[in-house]
Each structure stands twice: as C-alpha cells, then as structure tokens.
Amino acid sequence: MCCSSFDGENxxxxxxxxxxxxxxxxxxxFFDPHVHMxxxxxxxxxxxxxxxxxxxxxxxxxxxxxxxxxxSFRDYYSxxxxxxxxxxxxxxxxxxxxxxxxxxxxxxxxxAEQVMEILPLFIYKEGVVGIGEIGFDDQTAAEEKYxxxxxxxAKEAGLPIQIHTPHRDKKRxxxxxxxxxxxxxxxADMVIIDHNNEETVKEVLDRGFWAAFTIYPFTKMxxxxxxxxxxxxxxxxxxxxxxxxxxxxxxxAVPKTAALMKLRGISNEDIxxxxxxxxxxxxxxxxxxxxxxxxxxxxxxxxVKFEGNTVLRGxxxxxxxxxxxxxx
Amino acid sequence: xxxxxxxxESLIHAIIGEHLxxxxxxxxxxxxxxxxxxxxxxxxNLGFVTVPRKTGRQPVHITTDQQRxxxxxxxxxxxxxxxxxxxxxxxxxMQVNDSEKSIYINKIENLFKAAEMNELxxxxxxxxxxxxxxxxxxxCAEGIRSNIGNVLxxxxxxxxxxxxxxxxxxxxxxxxxxFFTDKNINSIIGVDERANKELASILIDxxxxxxxxxxxxxxxxxxxxxxxxxxxxxxxxxxxxxxGDGTEKKAAALACYYSNFQPARQLLEQETGLTKDIEENxxxxxxx
Numbered sequence: 001m002c003c004s005s006f007d008g009e010n011x012x013x014x015x016x017x018x019x020x021x022x023x024x025x026x027x028x029x030f031f032d033p034h035v036h037m038x039x040x041x042x043x044x045x046x047x048x049x050x051x052x053x054x055x056x057x058x059x060x061x062x063x064x065x066x067x068x069x070x071x072s073f074r075d076y077y078s079x080x081x082x083x084x085x086x087x088x089x090x091x092x093x094x095x096x097x098x099x100x101x102x103x104x105x106x107x108x109x110x111x112a113e114q115v116m117e118i119l120p121l122f123i124y125k126e127g128v129v130g131i132g133e134i135g136f137d138d139q140t141a142a143e144e145k146y147x148x149x150x151x152x153x154a155k156e157a158g159l160p161i162q163i164h165t166p167h168r169d170k171k172r173x174x175x176x177x178x179x180x181x182x183x184x185x186x187x188a189d190m191v192i193i194d195h196n197n198e199e200t201v202k203e204v205l206d207r208g209f210w211a212a213f214t215i216y217p218f219t220k221m222x223x224x225x226x227x228x229x230x231x232x233x234x235x236x237x238x239x240x241x242x243x244x245x246x247x248x249x250x251x252x253a254v255p256k257t258a259a260l261m262k263l264r265g266i267s268n269e270d271i272x273x274x275x276x277x278x279x280x281x282x283x284x285x286x287x288x289x290x291x292x293x294x295x296x297x298x299x300x301x302x303x304v305k306f307e308g309n310t311v312l313r314g315x316x317x318x319x320x321x322x323x324x325x326x327x328x
Numbered sequence: 329x330x331x332x333x334x335x336x337e338s339l340i341h342a343i344i345g346e347h348l349x350x351x352x353x354x355x356x357x358x359x360x361x362x363x364x365x366x367x368x369x370x371x372x373n374l375g376f377v378t379v380p381r382k383t384g385r386q387p388v389h390i391t392t393d394q395q396r397x398x399x400x401x402x403x404x405x406x407x408x409x410x411x412x413x414x415x416x417x418x419x420x421x422m423q424v425n426d427s428e429k430s431i432y433i434n435k436i437e438n439l440f441k442a443a444e445m446n447e448l449x450x451x452x453x454x455x456x457x458x459x460x461x462x463x464x465x466x467x468c469a470e471g472i473r474s475n476i477g478n479v480l481x482x483x484x485x486x487x488x489x490x491x492x493x494x495x496x497x498x499x500x501x502x503x504x505x506x507f508f509t510d511k512n513i514n515s516i517i518g519v520d521e522r523a524n525k526e527l528a529s530i531l532i533d534x535x536x537x538x539x540x541x542x543x544x545x546x547x548x549x550x551x552x553x554x555x556x557x558x559x560x561x562x563x564x565x566x567x568x569x570x571x572g573d574g575t576e577k578k579a580a581a582l583a584c585y586y587s588n589f590q591p592a593r594q595l596l597e598q599e600t601g602l603t604k605d606i607e608e609n610x611x612x613x614x615x616x
Contacts, residue, residue, distance in 0.1 A: 064475060068441045104473050107466075138473070138501045168504040169530040170537060198540035199533070225541060 018263075020252075022051055025259045028272065029294070032056040032254045033279035034133070034162070034194060034212065034241035037095070038084055042311065044244070044251040045091035051255040054294040055094035057283060058084065059133040059162055062102045064246060070114040073101075077122045085127065086306035092298045096288065098132030098162045099123050106146035107138070116149055123157050129283040130154070132162025133194065136173045139166060144180070151184045160285050161186065162212075165195045167219070174200045178207055192282050195220060195243070201229060205237060210282045214243040215253035223257040227264045235273040239282065336401040336457065337422045339394065344419055347388055347412045355382045356416055360423045369435045375420055376439055377447070380413035388412050402456045404517045406486035410453075417450040418457055426459035433463055440467065445476060452482040455489035462493060469498040472505055480509060484516050491518025500527045503552065507534065513548040514614050520551070528556035532564055547579030551613050554583040557592045569595055578616055582606060 030053045037045070037058050048056075058080055067073060080097040088095035099122045101115045123131060131154040136143050154161045161181065166173035174193060181191050188208035195214045196204055204211040213229070214220045226240060242253035250256065258275045262268070280289055302312050345353060359375035366372070388410050390398075398405055407415055421439075426432040436458065440451055452471045455464055468490055471483045483490060483502065490502050499522055506516060513519055531552055535545045550568065557565055569580035577599075584596040585606050596603055605611035 066470065066473070107470065107473070138469070138497070140469075140497065167508060168501065169533065171533045172530070197537060199537050222541070 020256050020259060022255065022259070024262050025052060025255055025271075028052050028255075028258060028268075029054045029276055030254045030258065031276045031279045032242055032251075033192070033239055033283060034059055034214065034243045035251060036061060036243070036245040037088060038079065039246040040244060040251055042087075042091070045088065045093060048251050048255075049092045051252050053093060053252075053254065054298070055096065055289075056088070057096045057098060057129060057162075057279075059098045059164075060100050060102065061133055061164075061245075062104050066105055066108060067111070070111065070118065073111075073115050074118055077118075081122065081125050081127060083306060083309075086304075087311055089297055090300060090302045090304070090311045092300045094294050094297045096127050096129045096283070098130040098160075098283075099125075099128050100131045100134040100150055100162075101146055102133060103135050103137035103143045103147070103164060103166075106143045107140055109142050109145075112142065112146050116146065119150070119153060123153065123159060127288055128159070129286040129288045130160040130162050130192070131157075132192075133164040134161065135163040135177050136166045137164070139169060139173055139176070147177070148180060148184065151181060151186055154190075155184065155186055158286075159190075160283050161191045162283075163191060163193050165193060165200065167195075170195075170197070171199050175203060178204070178209060182207075189282075190285060192239070194241070197221060198225065198229065201233060201238075205233060208237075210237050210239065210278070212239045212241055212279075214241055215257050216243050216247075216249050218248070223253070223260050226257055227261050227266065230261065230266055230270065230274055231264075235270040235278070237278060238274050239279040240274050241279075332401055333422070333457070333459070336398070337419065339397060339401070340407075340415060340419045340422070343388060343390055343394060343407075344412065344416055347386065348383055348416075352382045352384070356420070360420060363420060363423045364425060366425075369438060372420070372424060372435055373439070376417060379416050379420065380446070383413045383416045385411040385413050388415050403488045403492070404486065405456055405488050408486070414446075414450045414453065417447070418454040421451075421454050422457055429460055429463075432459060437467070445478060448474070448476070448479045449482040452479060453487060455483070456487060456492075461489070464489070465493055465495065465498065468494060469501065472498065472502050477509065480505065480511065484511055486515060486517060488517050491516075491522055496522075496524060496526065500524070500530065503527060504530060504534070507531070507546055507549060510546070513546070513551070520613075523552045523555055525556045528553045528561075532561050535564065545576070547575050547616060548613065550579045550583040554586040555588075557583065557587040557589040562589065562591055565592060566595060575616060578602065578611055582611065582613060582616065 032053055035056050035058060060077060060080060077099055085095040099119065101112060106112050122128065131150050134147055134150045136147065151161065163177050165177060178193065192210040192212050193204045194212040196211045201211050213226055215223050215226060230238060240254055240257050242249060242251055244251040244253065254275050258271050261271045280291065283289060303310060359371060362371035363375060388407060395408065398407060421436065424432055424435055443451055455468060458464055468483060471479060474480055484506055490499060494502065503519065506513060531549050535549055538545045553561065565580055565583055568576050572580060581596055581599060581602040584592040602611065
C-alpha cells in the first residue's frame, strides 16, 4: 500500500528537469513488481505497454478507506485474479498478484478473522506469486498477530512474501518485520522488503532479504536517489517499483528510472537486473512466472471476453489515436 | 446523562437555536424526540444523514463567553468555525439513549461505517461528547489511519478526546501522522503534555530519513524531542542549532531551553539573543 493522502502529505514543489526520453531504453523489457492497477486507467496500461512494461504484480492492499464486511474482501481478491488480470491482458501486459490482509485492516480484528478464513481460497490460484502486501503500519499488536499468521500461511504454501514497511517509525518497523520473518523460520530469500530508503537498505541487504524501492513522488524515493543507491550498493537483490495507486504516482516509474540510470552511466545489464530480472527471480520462487507468457500476451486481441464482458465498448477500435483532437 | 454532559448539551442546543430558522429548528427538535425514544436506529440514521438539507451549512458564530464555557465543560474543546450542520449532528448524537451501553455503541458505530466524508468529520469531532468515552479508543485510532485530510483534522484539531483517552501507541501515531501530513501542531490539544521518549526517538529517526532524502524537517519536531535530549541525540540538536536555517535554529534553541540536559543548556548560552527572546516570549513554539 502506498503512499499518498489527498491533503498534501509533505508536498514539495516539483523540480523542473530534463524530459523523459523513451527512445533511450527502446527494446528493454520491464517488470513492475508493485503497482495497483485497479486504481489506474486504460491510458496507463497503454503507456506502460508502450514504455516496455511486459508484466506486473498487483499486491492486495486497502482501498483508501476501511472495508466493513467480508464480502468486500472476497470480491476484491476475486477481481485481482479475475477482471483486472483480464483487463491487463487486453493491453498486452501479463498481470500477477499477491494476496494478503493489509496491515491497516488487520486492526479490525473481527473482520480480520473472517479474512484469514478465506485467504486459502485465493493464495493457491494460478498467477498468485506471493502473500502481500503484509506487514506493519501503526505497529499494533493486531497487526503483528495477522502478520505472523500470514507468514505461516506463506510458509505452508511455499510462497514469497511481499512486505510493506511502515511510513511512520520506518526504520524500526523494517527491522522488526525482518526479525519476525526469520523467527518463523522463513528464509530471507523468500522475502521482499518493500518501500526501502537510504536509512533501511543496508540492513535489508546485509541480512539477505530482497530490497524493493518504490519510486513515488514526494513521499518515498525519487529516482535520482535510486540511481545513487544502485551506484553505492550494486544491482544484486535490488528491485524498483512504482506502487502507483490512486495518489499522485507514476505508472511509468520503472521505465523512467531505467532511462535515468542509463543517462547516469549504469550498465544495461545492471539496469535489467533492478528493473526486470531480480523481481522475476524473487517472485518466480512461487513457480507461477513463465517469461514465455510475456511474449504470448503481447499479441493482444481486445475482442476477447471475460464473463461476457470486453474492454471494448460498442464497436470500438482496439487502440485510439492519442494525437487526434477528435474523440470518436 | 452525566451532569457536565447535560450542561454541555443544553449550551449546544442554545447555540443551534440562535442559528436555525423556525422550520429547521422544529424539524431537529422533532427528530431529537424520536431519537430519544426509539429502540431501533431508524430515526437516528435518517435524521443524521438529513441534517445538512434541513439546517444548511452556514458557519456558527459564538460569543467569547460561549467559547470559554465550551472549553471549560469539555477541556479545550472548540467549535469555532463549525458549520451549523456539524454542530446539529453533534447535538443529535447526544440525544441517543445511552442507558444500554452495547445498543448505544452499536447505533453510533453503524453511522461511522456508512458515513461519507462530512459525516465522518462530524462523528470524529463529536468523540468528546459521546457516552462511555473509554469505549471509543479503537474507533479514534481507526480515524487516525484515514488519509482524508478533513477527517484527520476533525480528530487532531481542538479535539480533547485523543489526549485524554488514547493509549500511548495510538497517541504517538496521531502525532506522527500530523507531521507526515503537515498539520498544524499547535492545534493538537495535549501535544506537549503527552510528549514521550518513544515518540521522541521515532521522530529523530524520521528526521534522519528526511535528511537522507534531502527534504526539510518541520521545526516543531524538536519541540517533542526537547524533554528527551540526551547523549544519544544531542548531536542532532547541535547540528540543527549550528547549521539550520533561521527557523530551524530557533527551534533548536527552544528545544534546548526546555531541556534539562546540561550540554543543551550550554549550547543555548552561545546565543544570548535567542535566550532573551524566549524569556521575553518573543520566541515560543506557538509563534515560531
């Protein structure tokens, strides 16, 4: 779950810089291992496809406000493996997801108990590449309880774990998340610690976990800082994501960061590790990712239907000409 | 209803009366009567949502005497700038029969669950007027998880409930969230009284994170560190004092002034001008 609230959380004036040039990374393939497509538009899917994003992971999170009943959870999980996956395929992008009870809503214990009961129905489904995003938000006792219960679930299912680290009291929350995972006998290489920054990265890498970085304006990492981190720590076990959601975020954060890395002299090989291959190596431990699928899905047939529905409306053409002033 | 709640209720009733047209007043009185008498929640549910349509949203104007009285009855509470629908909602909620605890709580909880934004604002701002105050801790903590600015402000600003009833962890989340969302720290009731070591240490970690990202740090952060300056964090205060910009330097000076840690006091002595400003109240946490 990320990041933005709509009340100017730490808002800073945008800095004018160079324009983004997709040409410099043409031909590269990207994997965004954390992006909440449910809150994005079809324009975003098309822009991601055009920029080289071939596959993505949508972690289950909260919806900006707390759910009040179990059916809302069931429908949400079901949409992640259903309609949203289909929608993504219609734009040529392979959609995976992680399933879990997010930390904020773990605080509603009565509901959390019911969610724990239905999670097994979803975590074994095809294309579910992990338990996520789980972990701490306020770092309450209830959050810890359901974090631990889901670690056990992941262990039993042999699935990777995608861990959301808290905004507030981040450093200690990150350490604690790792301590608890190890305490449950989970191997560090099955755990992706997300939303890292300069203050957390060293410990995460030293302890053998995967370190994910969210490139998200104002509240998390900027991509210039990301470039510095890759220069300092190298590309091993590091991955970049957009965590794009309903807040001011950028679904092109992964390709843009790749372009900036290229501009700042990082090798193509290292760029591919942090924007593609490492994420596949980590979440591929689920046995659910086959890179060959990325090619198959690119040949889009938007007239395909999902439960009788298509993304096309009334004889629409699959792609629209964005440069035209006429919308017909 | 407790005596002090009763007095507060009648004061609010009087203020609403000064602001509503006859028709709206009659509607509200009638709904209030039904809400007081009903076993189910149907009149409450209907009344609560309908309030703005009947009352309008004009701001409430109160005298300084009324203001003082409210702040005395519910410590530090303020309804300054409230629209009349919000105040009418608070009053309507006070009409819910509270003789049976679980029924009372369920009725109000159900309003929270179905609330839109303005309703949430009214509900959270009304927390200090609810019966069984100790029962609303989890609800208040849930509100602090909100990402909606107005809702957060309804809990954080001029609301005595959190400082009085939240356990330390939830209280710390409120203060942290206030920093994360650039809220006005001066409007949080009890912010200095409930400062604690744990919070100070989390805030210092946060300052380090901001510095690593080359972002600015809210000077009020040092206000909450002040009483807990020690060997482990003195270097940070020293850094802010020596290389901070004007406001940051003033913040560090204030932090040192209210600290009992000897090196911090000595650091402040280097700037007699700032000490003098603090002593003459030209420089304080409220006017920094």
